[in-house]
Amino acid sequence: MNRQITNEETDQLFQFCRRHYVYHYDVQVELVDHLASAIEEQWEENPELSFDEGLKNSFKKFGIHGFSKIKSQKVKELRRKYNRLLWHYFLEFYRWPKVITTFVCTLGLFLLFQVIEKSIWIIGSFMLLLFIGVILYHFLIFKKAKIEAIPGKSFLLVDQYSRVTQTYSVIAQLPNISFQTFNILGLKSIENIWILLGLSFFMVALTVLLYGQLFYLPKKIKEHFLEQFAEFAV
Structure with a gap:
């Protein structure tokens, strides 16, 4: 069975968003969903990948201004x-x-x-x-x-x-x-x-x-x- 994001890891994703200056909860929810899906996709290919590494890889895909762009789109x-x-x-x-x-x-x-x-x-x-x-x-x-x-x-x-x-x-x-x-x-x-x-x-x-x-x-x-x-x- 493929690994899935736990409740504790979901909380960490919310904290991660706040650390990157995303303060609106409705934007955080959307970003957390994106990040969680991206991490779980990586786990399908590499189940041994740690949560932190998966998050790091997922965040790279957003780019430097990725989070702010999503907020602007919202x-x-x-x-x-x-x-x-x-x-x-x-x-x-x-x-x-x-x-x-x-x-x-x-x-x-x-x-x-x-x-x-x-x-x-x-x-x-x-x-x-x-x-x-x-x-x-x-x-x-x-x-x-x-x-x-x-x-x-x-x-x-x-x-x-x-x-x-x-x-x-x-x-x-x-x-x-x-x-x-x-x-x-x-x-x-x-x-x-x-x-x-x-x-x-x-x-x-x-x-x-x-x-x-x-x-x-x-x-x-x-x-x-x-x-x-x-x-x-x-």
């Missing part, structure tokens, strides 16, 4: 995964039946532009509401909903959660950017109906996108974390 995979989820969530609002709600909101906003003469007040109010919303989000939701892992464990998924939810730091600048843009262009109102229609579409789409970024994605990331690492959640 980060990219997570970003692509959650960007796809966000894009899918966003597009649902432009498919049946949610498109009805999106269409009504866009049309309502467009009609509001027709009624109120100064477009800047509508846009400014919208941006101000976004600003107030993200402030409330930060103090009432973010701090209570964030993922808590046991001390001594770090996870790329937790980092991804923080990256996703900290979008509000960018949103907070939108009101100032909007007013500055109008001041530079010397605009108080926009009369072109196509521009107003485009603005209505953009404002509704931005609202959907931000809701997905601040509520839907964090919820999904937290679900995935609890599915994979429930024993490390506080």
